[in-house]
Structures are given as structure tokens and as C-alpha cells.
Amino acid sequence: xxxxxxxxxxxxxxxxxxxxxxxxxxxxxxxxxKYIGLKFLLHPLEKWIxxxxxxxxxxxxxxxxYLFAFLFFNLFGLLLVYALQRLQFYLPLNPQAFxxxxxxxxxxxxxxxxxxxxxQAYSGESTLSYFTQxxxxxxxxxxxxxxxxxxxxxxxxxxxxxxxxxIGNFWVDTIRGILxxxxxxxxxxxxxxxSQGVIQNYKPYEKIHLLQPTTQTEQIIPMGPAASQxxxxxxxxxxxxxxxxxxxxxxxxxxxxxxxxxxxALLLIPAAxxxxxxxxxxxxxxxxAILLAMLLIFIPCxxxxxxxxxxxxxxxxxxxxxTNKNMEGKEIRIGVANSSLWATATTASxxxxxxxxxxxxTPLGGLIPLILLHLGGAIFGGVGSGLYQMLLMxxxxxxxxxxxxxxxxxxxxxxxEPFEMKMACCAVLITPFIVLLLTAITxxxxxxxxxxxxxxxxxxxxxxVNNNGSSLQGLDVNTPxxxxxxxxxxxxxxxxxxxxxxxxxxxxSQKKNIPATSGTLPTHTLxxxxxxISIIIALGALTFFxxxxxxxxxxxxxxxxxxxxx
Amino acid sequence: xxxxxxxxxTALLLLILMTLFTGVIYPGVVTLLAQTFFxxxxxxxxxxxxxxxxxxxxxxxxxxxxxxxxxxxxxxPHFPYNALSSSGSNIATASTxxxxxxxxxxxxxxxxxxxxxxxxxxxxxTASGSGLDPHITSYAAFFQVHRIAKARHISEQKILSLVQxxxxxHKVILGESRINVLELNLKLDEVK
Numbered sequence: 001x002x003x004x005x006x007x008x009x010x011x012x013x014x015x016x017x018x019x020x021x022x023x024x025x026x027x028x029x030x031x032x033x034k035y036i037g038l039k040f041l042l043h044p045l046e047k048w049i050x051x052x053x054x055x056x057x058x059x060x061x062x063x064x065x066y067l068f069a070f071l072f073f074n075l076f077g078l079l080l081v082y083a084l085q086r087l088q089f090y091l092p093l094n095p096q097a098f099x100x101x102x103x104x105x106x107x108x109x110x111x112x113x114x115x116x117x118x119x120q121a122y123s124g125e126s127t128l129s130y131f132t133q134x135x136x137x138x139x140x141x142x143x144x145x146x147x148x149x150x151x152x153x154x155x156x157x158x159x160x161x162x163x164x165x166x167i168g169n170f171w172v173d174t175i176r177g178i179l180x181x182x183x184x185x186x187x188x189x190x191x192x193x194x195s196q197g198v199i200q201n202y203k204p205y206e207k208i209h210l211l212q213p214t215t216q217t218e219q220i221i222p223m224g225p226a227a228s229q230x231x232x233x234x235x236x237x238x239x240x241x242x243x244x245x246x247x248x249x250x251x252x253x254x255x256x257x258x259x260x261x262x263x264x265a266l267l268l269i270p271a272a273x274x275x276x277x278x279x280x281x282x283x284x285x286x287x288x289a290i291l292l293a294m295l296l297i298f299i300p301c302x303x304x305x306x307x308x309x310x311x312x313x314x315x316x317x318x319x320x321x322x323t324n325k326n327m328e329g330k331e332i333r334i335g336v337a338n339s340s341l342w343a344t345a346t347t348a349s350x351x352x353x354x355x356x357x358x359x360x361x362t363p364l365g366g367l368i369p370l371i372l373l374h375l376g377g378a379i380f381g382g383v384g385s386g387l388y389q390m391l392l393m394x395x396x397x398x399x400x401x402x403x404x405x406x407x408x409x410x411x412x413x414x415x416x417e418p419f420e421m422k423m424a425c426c427a428v429l430i431t432p433f434i435v436l437l438l439t440a441i442t443x444x445x446x447x448x449x450x451x452x453x454x455x456x457x458x459x460x461x462x463x464x465v466n467n468n469g470s471s472l473q474g475l476d477v478n479t480p481x482x483x484x485x486x487x488x489x490x491x492x493x494x495x496x497x498x499x500x501x502x503x504x505x506x507x508x509s510q511k512k513n514i515p516a517t518s519g520t521l522p523t524h525t526l527x528x529x530x531x532x533i534s535i536i537i538a539l540g541a542l543t544f545f546x547x548x549x550x551x552x553x554x555x556x557x558x559x560x561x562x563x564x565x566x
Numbered sequence: 567x568x569x570x571x572x573x574x575x576t577a578l579l580l581l582i583l584m585t586l587f588t589g590v591i592y593p594g595v596v597t598l599l600a601q602t603f604f605x606x607x608x609x610x611x612x613x614x615x616x617x618x619x620x621x622x623x624x625x626x627x628x629x630x631x632x633x634x635x636x637x638x639x640x641x642x643p644h645f646p647y648n649a650l651s652s653s654g655s656n657i658a659t660a661s662t663x664x665x666x667x668x669x670x671x672x673x674x675x676x677x678x679x680x681x682x683x684x685x686x687x688x689x690x691x692t693a694s695g696s697g698l699d700p701h702i703t704s705y706a707a708f709f710q711v712h713r714i715a716k717a718r719h720i721s722e723q724k725i726l727s728l729v730q731x732x733x734x735x736h737k738v739i740l741g742e743s744r745i746n747v748l749e750l751n752l753k754l755d756e757v758k
Contacts, residue, residue: 049583053580054576065573069576072574076581125649134593171580183588186592191599194599194600197611197623198607200596201608201609206612209620211634211748216628220649221621221625228597229593243696244651249652249696250625250698315660315662315665316665321685322685322705323687327688328659330695331699357655359657360654360655360658363660
């Protein structure tokens with residue numbers, strides 16, 4: 001590890017933490033319906049949208065209604081994204097005349113983008129028209145992020161309210177998230193990106209004559225409205241790149257400045273939402289405690305991943321190389337430190353964009369992202385979805401702590417009873433179950449090559465079910481098998497969890513607040529944070545340890561064992 | 567029942583409206599602003615030679631001629647530096663296959679220049695993530711000076727100063743010290 005490398009990682013964390021309070025405070029205002037800053041411009045627009053869509057903003061919903069609104073909205077989104085891909089040949093803005101997307105791939109991509117996964121079995125620059133990229137994918141980048149945030153806000157209302165079944169209005173929460181938070185941020189961010197060289201146009205691909213003609217005399221350079229999509233793919237923890245190489249592509253991530261900003265955007269909203277949470281429950285310490293718990297897991301992971309990627313490859317020590325670290329699959333302008341930091345951040349949050357090829361990471365360097373996937377996206381996680389996963393973990397922790405001392409568990413004045421626990425378990429256990437089941441089925445039915453082949457399959461399903469979207473691209477996943485199974489896995493990973501989340505919100509909102517006594521377990525102390533971290537690690541890591549042992553751990557041990565003489 | 571119908575209607579209307587806002591107006595506004603304020607960057611940072619498009623500053627090209635600086639190995643499908651299909655090698659670096667490939671890449675470098683005793687630059691024997699990396703490290707540029715001087719029959723000093731000019735011009739704060747291969751080669755062709 002180099003001093004500049006560590007310095008860059010610390011600088012990143014410092015800037016990220018600086019943004020948490022202002023943005024978190026702003027988002028809390030927005031979701032409380034207090035208009036600030038952009039009111040004169042957006043408030044009339046917001047009111048017009050309500051009228052046009054027949055929404056009564058003051059009419060609140062019970063949890064079932066909230067759930068159905070969420071499901072219908074996403075179902076129609078799924079159908080629209082599917083239809084646009086299947087018809088893209090007949091639609092405008094298709095200068096390269098790309099044919100319609102095959103049904104299995106179109107289903108997979110539609111499921112992927114509405115669930116905030118943004119798994120990509122296709123190669124953007126050779127499959128999708130500009131019309132599909134903007135009206136289908138860019139749109140879902142916004143909508144899936146905003147609905148994730150809406151669900152979180154509904155959950156928070158469940159905690160703060162009492163004696164009511166109302167947990168807010170899904171339409172209002174979603175529209176506010178888009179209009180006041182995501183759109184302004186994305187607009188500003190895309191302009192900064194274009195100033196650095198990210199492309200934004202609707203031109204046909206450029207044909208140029210190579211300086212040194214070889215077997216090829218020309219190079220076809222893809223064009224397109226990339227910046228507008230890259231901005232929101234990072235901010236909304238979506239991660240679906242405009243190009244196949246995602247943020248390793250020089251048009252998506254042309255300079256080290258864009259790399260820094262894209263990395264910042266990746267954790268910006270998930271981190272700031274912790275502060276929003278503290279503000280909404282009127283106890284800021286709760287928000288900071290959650291952020292600290294996330295950082296205590298994130299920072300060691302980032303350090304370890306950087307260490308693994310910066311270490312010498314024992315196979316190459318005898319080859320008279322100038323330096324020896326892992327540069328396969330990494331870009332020069334990004335470098336090892338920022339590639340490993342990105343890999344940690346993108347798998348901790350459920351973003352899934354990459355700026356280096358994870359399949360070429362060292363076994364240990366690839367183990368860290370896999371572990372972070374297995375922690376269920378509770379460490380930062382997706383916008384909204386990360387924090388509600390974390391709140392589930394908190395409920396479980398409170399319950400475990402309650403068992404230890406023999407008291408009825410409470411969280412922020414709400415009794416945690418069997419119903420909440422059952423729902424929390426439903427949500428937390430479904431992802432490992434589906435991941436392991438699908439990995440087992442695939443391992444048994446397809447031919448795999450060695451430990452690395454197993455890791456690829458495990459990673460694929462871990463990424464899809466946890467709605468992450470990063471991949472080990474050495475595995476060819478654009479087959480009907482992976483497309484259909486993966487599409488279903490992504491839908492389960494998103495919507496199965498939404499049901500218990502809203503059910504808990506609906507149940508908590510009806511309960512009375514009980515004042516804290518001397519017997520109440522405080523949930524902002526270091527003791528609680530450590531207990532929370534232990535529960536997260538125990539749940540996530542232990543479920544997957546046998547699978548990890550067969551994959552990257554064995555690969556690491558074999559590799560270093562075989563090269564011990566070096 | 568009427569409640570559900572109402573909900574479906576709202577969901578459809580909102581989806582259409584949001585598609586218009588975030589899928590048409592938003593990218594349109596960004597395009598308008600980008601084309602007004604940063605037209606060169608928004609259109610791919612293209613480079614011209616004698617009024618002909620010679621490439622993009624950001625997209626690497628394949629160089630195999632000894633008289634040019636070479637870029638990093640590219641693992642794009644069909645042929646190297648295929649800009650229509652960005653991709654890394656995705657090879658497992660813990661596999662013996664990786665060792666074989668790296669050895670082959672080293673051989674290619676050595677064949678082009680038997681005389682050099684300098685250690686091999688790592689970036690010239692590892693494929694980039696996009697397969698289109700436009701840069702090499704400054705060490706990789708210095709490493710190639712001897713070969714290029716010989717192929718072009720000009721003094722090493724001239725090429726060396728060219729490389730140093732490029733390093734000075736593009737100071738880097740974040741990331742690693744680097745040189746744009748295509749720009750450097752265009753400069754190289756100007757040297758008499």
C-alpha cells in the first residue's frame with residue numbers, strides 16, 4: 001500500500017462525511033413536505049403533476065395500499081421497459097439500427113432496471129438504441145431509486161407515528177424524491193461530467209481512420225446521451241453503465257476527477273439518508289450511530305481490498321517487472337487504490353457499477369466485494385433500501401439484546417413483538433436462501449471450471465438477488481437460463497423484501513409510544529453499535545461461509561500454496 | 567374495486583409523465599447545455615489531423631509498429647481496441663493461464679527491442695479494464711524510447727524530451743502519473 005493511495009482513500013471518506021449533514025438535512029425537509037430552495041420553480045410543477053395524475057396528496061395510505069401502489073407502479077415500469085426493448089427497431093433515435101432485443105434478455109434487463117439492480121447481460125454500445133437507453137433505462141434509474149427512498153420514508157413514519165394506520169402517500173413520496181432530490185443532483189452532476197469528457201449527444205457513431213492502420217483501418221467510436229444516465233446511475237445506486245465496460249470505459253469515466261466524483265455520488269445519498277433518518281425520528285444520535293456502524297464495517301473492507309490488490313502477484317515475481325501489483329483489468333487513470341475503493345463502495349452500497357474488472361481481482365480482493373454483497377446491502381446499501389435493510393438488522397439486534405436480559409425489546413419507544421420479528425426474519429432470510437439455492441442448482445446443472453468457476457456463479461446470484469448488479473464478467477450470462485432465472489431472482493430480491501418492510505411499518509405505526517425508562521436499551525451507544533455489527537456479520541457471513549470457503553478462500557489458499565517457493 | 571382501478575390509472579399516468587420528464591426532457595436539457603458549453607467534450611473529444619478525424623483523445627488505438635509508442639494490451643472481442651465492444655480480459659489473475667499470457671506479452675515487447683535491459687513496465691503486459699485505455703504510465707513511455715529512436719533514426723534525446731513535455735503538460739493529482747498514447751504519437755510524427 002502506498003501513502004498516496006491511503007491518502008486518497010482518507011480524502012474520499014472526509015469529503016463524503018462533509019456532505020452527509022447538508023444533504024441529509026435537505027432530504028429530511030423534502031420528505032416532511034417543507035419546501036426550501038427550489039420551491040418557486042418546482043412547487044407549481046408538483047401540484048400540476050398531482051392534478052394530472054389524479055393524486056390527492058393529503059390522502060394517506062395504509063400499508064397494503066402503499067404496497068399495491070408500489071407494486072403497480074413497478075409492474076407497469078417492467079412492462080414498459082420490456083416493450084421498448086422489444087420494439088426498439090421501429091422506434092426513433094436508433095442511428096445504428098440495432099434490432100429488437102431478444103425476449104429473454106429484454107425480460108432480464110427490465111427486471112434488472114426496475115429493481116435498482118442494473119445487472120447487465122447486454123453490451124450497451126452494441127445492443128441498445130438511444131431511445132431505449134433514455135426512455136427505458138434512464139427513467140427506471142430515477143423511478144427505482146425514488147421508490148426505494150419512498151419505502152424507507154414510509155418505514156420511518158411507522159416508527160415515528162402512533163395510533164394510526166396511515167404511513168404516507170406513495171405517489172407523493174416518489175414524486176418528491178424525483179423532483180426535489182434526484183433530478184437537481186443529477187442535472188448538476190451530468191454537466192460536471194460532460195465538462196470532463198463524458199459524452200452527451202444523439203449523433204451516429206463516429207468512424208475514424210486509425211493513425212497506424214493494422215488489420216483494421218478504421219475505428220468506430222460509439223456516441224450517445226451517456227452523461228445524463230451516468231449521473232443518475234451513480235446517484236441512485238443503480239450502476240447500469242451506458243457502455244459494457246461501465247465506469248472503466250473512458251467515455252463514462254474519463255479522468256481521475258470524474259472517478260472521484262462518481263465514487264462520491266455512489267455513497268452520497270445512502271450516507272446522507274442516515275442523517276435524514278436521525279432528523280425524522282427527532283434523535284440525530286440514532287442516525288450518526290447507524291452511519292458509524294456502516295463505516296466500521298466499510299473502512300476495514302476498503303483497506304483490506306486495497307492491500308490485496310496492491311500486493312505482489314507471486315506468479316510474476318521472477319519476470320523482471322518494473323512493478324508488481326494487480327493491474328489486469330484496471331485503468332491507468334484510475335489506478336489500484338481507487339479501483340479497490342470503488343469495488344468496496346459499489347458492493348457495500350447496492351450500486352454495482354465497476355471501474356475495474358472484478359473477475360481479474362486477486363482471490364482476496366474479490367472476496368471482500370462478495371462478503372459485502374452477502375451482508376445484504378445493509379452497509380450503505382441502495383438508496384432507501386440500504387437503510388431499511390439496516391433497520392431490519394437493528395430490530396433483530398434489539399430483539400436479541402432483549403432476549404439476553406429478559407426484557408420486552410423496544411426500539412425508539414416501539415415494542416418489538418413477534419409479528420415484527422417474523423417479518424424481519426422473512427426479509428433477512430429470503431436472500432441467502434435464494435442465492436444458495438440458485439447457486440446450487442446452477443452448479444449441479446452446468447459445467448464449471450475449478451474454484452474460480454464456482455465463485456463466478458456464486459457472485460452472479462449474490463449480485464442479482466441482493467439487487468447489486470456488479471458481475472464477474474468472465475461468466476457468459478447472456479443465455480436464456482441465466483436471463484430468466486436471474487430476472488426472477490432480482491424480482492424476488494426486491495419485492496419480497498418490500499412486503500415485510502411495509503408490514504412492519506403498518507404494525508409499528510399503530511402502536512403507542514412508550515417513554516424510555518432506565519431499563520430501556522439505548523440504541524445510539526458504542527455498545528449497541530458493536531452488537532449490531534456482530535449481528536450483521538454473524539447473519540451474513542455465517543450463512544455464506546461454507547460457500548465462500550469453496551470459492552475464493554480455497555482459490556486464495558491454493559494460489560499461495562502453489563507459489564510458496566516464489 | 568374502484569380504489570384499485572384508480573390506483574392503476576394513477577400508476578400509468580405517473581409512469582408516462584415521469585418517462586417524459588426523466589427520459590426525454592432531462593437528457594434533452596443535459597444535451598442542450600453540454601452542447602452549448604462543452605461541445606468538444608460532449609462529442610467525444612475527437613482529434614484531427616489535416617482536417618480528418620484521427621481518433622478520440624479518450625479512446626485508445628492499437629499500435630504495433632516499432633516507430634510508435636504502444637498502448638496497453640487490449641482484450642476486446644474480435645480484435646484489440648474494438649471500440650464497439652469495450653471489455654477487459656476477465657482472466658483470473660491467480661490462474662496459470664494468466665502467467666502464460668503475461669509471458670507472451672513480455673516476449674512481444676522483447677522481440678521488438680532485444681537490446682533493452684530495463685525492467686518490463688507492468689501496464690504494457692496487463693490488459694486494461696475497458697480494453698480502450700488511452701494511457702500508459704510514464705515509465706512505460708520511457709521504456710519504449712530506445713526502440714522508437716532506432717526505428718525512426720532520430721536521437722533518443724529528442725523523443726525523451728517529447729515525453730517529458732507531455733508529462734509536464736498533464737500534471738496529475740489523483741490516480742497515477744500517465745501519458746496519452748495517441749497524443750504522444752501525433753507529436754512524434756511531427757518530429758523531423
